[in-house]
Amino acid sequence: MSGPSEFKPNNPALQWIERRLPILGLMHSSFVAYPTPRNLNYWYTFGAILSMMLGVQILTGVILAMHYTPHADLAFKSVELIVRDVNYGWLLRNMHACGASMFFFAVYIHMLRGLYYGSYKEPREVLWILGVIIYLLMMATGFMGYVLPWGQMSFWGATVITNLFSAVPYVGESIVTLLWGGYSVGNPTLNRFFSLHYLLPFLIAGVVVLHVWALHVAGQNNPDGVEPKTPKDTVAFTPYATIKDMFGVSCFLLFYAWFIFYMPNYLGDADNYIPANPGVTPPHIVPEWYYLPFYAILRSIPNKLAGVIGMFSAIIILCFLPWLDSARTRSSKYRPLAKQFFWIFVVVCVLLGYLGAQPPEGIYVVAGRVLTVCYFAYFLIVLPLLSRIEKPRPVPNSISEAILANSGKAVASVAVTLVAAGALLLGSLGDARASEGTDKPPGNKWSFAGPFGKFDRGALQRGLKVYKEVCSNCHSLNYIAFRNLADPGGPGYTAAQAAAFAAEYKVKDGPNEQGDMFERPGRTADYFPSPFPNEQAAAAANGGKAPPDLSLITKARSYERGFPQFIFDFFTQFQEQGPNYVDALLQGFEDNPPEGVTVPEGTYYNKYYPGHAIKMPKPLSDGQVTYDDGSPTTVAQYAKDVTTFLMWTAEPHMEARKRLGFQVFIFLIIFAGLMYFTKKKVWADAH
Amino acid sequence: MNPDASTIAAGAPIEVDLSPVAEGQDIKVFWRGKPIYISHRTKKQIDEARAVNVASLPDPQSDEARVKSGHEQWLVVIGICTHLGCIPIAHEGNYDGFFCPCHGSQYDSSGRIRQGPAPANLPVPPYTFVSDTKIQIG
Structure with missing residues (x-):
């Protein structure tokens, strides 16, 4: 994507195509010959991880949509039937639901990395703003996707979020009616959310293409924040960056698989396994963890309209970041004060996330207000001020010089940092069920607990x-159904025993040829x-x-x-x-x-x-x-x-889930190991 | 993207028979997908609602303006919290009225906001008394 390519395919058929549509040259110049700074660390693999996650979400989503019914009376049941009856439906659903969380987890790291290394600064402003647009689209997609299972939290989350727009003066109510397609959240709402949830990922993919294009025009930023000057400062995208990304991706997959196979409901809310009921509000409505910091900002402002404006400006303010922070030094590595404030900002975001999950009362409200002020102060006061008063350390003349100065310093252990950061971010989660004054149930030893648990x-x-x-x-x-009694991983009856069990029941069937309902003995399919x-x-x-x-x-x-x-x-x-x-x-x-x-x-x-x-x-x-x-x-x-x-x-299918999980882990650990050693070998001559 | 014809048709006015609702009780009916609370208020609840200094309320409105004269015992409100749309619980909270479990808004026995983040009173839907024991909502 950066100018005409030198690439000439050998195969005559490919040459024929290349003369008419230089797509191979485009791929070659963008993903093979493209020069990347030599000093990129593992935080820079999250771009590849995010591309993979977008692919995974679209692929699993398209297959899920083949089995899903977008109707208020049937949606909840159709999701359950996907999990129970569709071949590997439980896997698809877990991959898609946990995938949304992983997508946001990766995007937050990607954004914070950009913030830390100043990747939004000249000449990458458009690249950064495109990223903010992708993030906004992701939030809309994630929200609408969460509505589709049509559980209690889906329904009430949709009610609360769509009602945010009623705060808009004069046209608020009309906007909300347009979103609902009725007088309240209902079947028309579910239908349009399904349609939009299917559409938006492709818009995201389109903006991602622009994002990558902008990246390849400006070139990648790097941890030292100095532009590559000589060919010695860069290495080719393939094999150097590709193999590094492959290792990063395989480590991330290990983290992702932990949720898919062992903790599929850890990030969800138990209330969403209760079908939507417009007459009963759950005691405590909590959005998904990735919206919690913004939800906390919304709630900490006592005025409804101001709260909504505050919440949206918390995101929109990111677009103005390139101009709010006018410091000439890019990387916080060479900015002693900016570095400290960056970490304070991270802590503020995590704490806001934690508060977003707490009931809005007492000390939580006060803390929420203080942290909201801190959040905006970072962008509006700290960064503009720092860029004027801070005295940065001298930056190296070139990337190669920076690498020489750093030689011998071990690469940051990504896995450990990942887990630590993950635990912190997940710290913002906490399904706050109302349990005031109720004893907690005593723990129990269950045969089905743990990674190898099986039903007794x-x-x-x-x-x-x-x-x-x-x-x-x-x-x-x-x-x-009675047939489930004979399923593997179940009570262990034979098909004949299940049929005999079913036959003891009387099942209503019909209408028959006379138009009457009649009773018959149960069959296994009932x-x-x-x-x-x-x-x-x-x-x-x-x-x-x-x-x-x-x-x-x-x-x-x-x-x-x-x-x-x-x-x-x-x-x-x-x-x-x-x-x-x-x-x-x-x-x-x-x-x-x-x-x-x-x-x-x-x-x-x-x-x-x-x-x-x-x-x-x-x-x-x-x-x-x-x-x-x-x-x-x-x-x-x-x-x-x-x-x-x-x-x-x-x-x-819990037993199948844990069994497959074990196999996937063995595979991923070996795969990640292979990638690591291949990466070592490839990079051996580059260091 | 506005509501289609069948949705609008389903939102036609409904009639509700009030005779089974005893004093101190309330019923919840659905109209246009929204829960509507119909409370048969006690003397105490009415007196409480009328004793308040209207000017001191966050959304000043007198109890007389929120019920039909001659039918003071009947309070008809849309049971959707004006904050973010949750459904308040009747007969809870400090004001003998409604309490919203989501963000802690409290409404009095006239459905007026008294405490919490909600900006406005519970709205009164359009309704008329067809007879002494029957109302038409819509």
Whole structure:
């Protein structure tokens, strides 16, 4: 992309094409012969990582869209069916959902790298502004994508964010109606968000082409911030930069795979496993972690319109960065004060992210205001001031000189820094479920925990019996078909046993040729029938509140782990809040509430239920269900078995996920090692 | 991209029968996808709502202006928080009215904002009394 190429293909057919469309020459000059500064470090591999992530998101997204139904009544179910029935659907969904987080994680590092090394300065202003545009498009795409599963957090996130536009004077309400396509967030909203979510990534890809074009015209910045002067200052893009990028990408894939295969729900919110309900607001609405700093800015400004303006200007201000910071020295490496303020700014952003996840009360509001001022002060006061008063250290005359001065200094250990930075950034996450005054469920040893966890087949079979004899009187299990009982990684029944189990049920079918509905014995393709014909009947029979469907209950319930526990959870792969809660709830009934606590008429005291007053009476008692395998018939055992069963119903492919994860890790570790040594060999003569 | 014809048609006025709602109770009905709270207020709630110095409110409006005269016991408001659109919970908060769990806005027994980040009172939808026990919303 930088002038006519010298490239001449040998093959006559390629020569024929090249004379008519010099695309090979373009590729050659852009990605092979293109000179890159010799002193680039691993922070500069994030451009390649981001390109890969865009590719992964588009590829998985296109396949997911083949199976997804954008309708308010069907969207939630279609996502569940993707995960359960589509071949490797769980993998596609995890890759796409975690991929969004990884995309933002990488883009934040990419942006902070640009900030640190002054990559926005003359002559790279347009390059930088294109980057800000990509970031804005990414935020819009990510937000609309999060709406598509149509869970509670999707719905209420969409409500809160679209309502931001109602703050615009005069035309606000009309803008919001246009976004909704109705009088509230509903089916038309979901349809247009799906359409836009499919469109925007291709716009991003287009702007990325401009971004790379601008990059290749201006040339890359580098950690020393001096332009390459002689050919000795640069190396060819291929093989030098490509192999380095390959190593960076393979390390990043290891980090990404950790989420895909072992922590798929770590970055999500349990509430999003509850189908959207326009009549009930979740107790605490939190956006995805990558929006939290801006959400904190929005909330810390007490005036609605000012808050919205503050939030958007926090991003738009980045466009003016090249002119706010007029210092001639590019890299913070040679700017002792700018360097310190940069790290303070990073801490401010992480803390804002943390506050964004906290309830807006008391000290959090005050801290949010202070940090919001700090955020803007960095751009509007610190940088303009520093560029006038700071006395930078002398910069090297050339890149080769800088390398000579640095020789012997080890390359920063990217993996360690990555994990540390990751933990810090993830620190901003914390699904703040309302749990005031509620005991935390005790931990439990689950057979399915950890990287090699498997379901205990005996417990699954006993749990199924408990569900069938007790829970199924009130609770449905809508996403489980009888055929699933014979699936690998499940309770371990044969197809014949599953068919016999199904035949015990009466299933409503029809209409027949006379136009009447009729009942027939269940087949394996049928789903577990609901105890009530519809939600209203279920609510009417249970004191006004329908018993929730149990298929996803162990993923739809959680409790706050708190800081710093949730950081350790990342390393220990702790994912069992849901099962712990369900198990504790089943055992948490107490006939006599503690002193001073009264529960309303028609509710029962439960130690672990938020608010303690639960409509469900104590469901299990000792000896209620008979076991054939000699396991103790106690409430504790019932609770553990049925919870294990419900964990399986929530995630039937968990064993396959962990098994494939192990194989992928072995592959990626070997691949990353090979890339590392190849890179060493390629760079041996360049150092 | 404005609402299509079927969406507009589905937003036609609805009639609600008030006779089953006892004093101190409220019901929630959906109109145009929005939850509408209809509260049968107690004497205490009405008195509280009228005792306030209107000028001291963030969004000054008298209780008389928010209900239909002759039907003071009935409060009809759109149950969408004017801050960012969450649904407040009835009979909670410090003002015998509504409490929004999202960002802590509190509304009184007349649906007026009293505390928290919301800028305005809960809006009153257009409605008329068809008879003493029936209203038409829209």
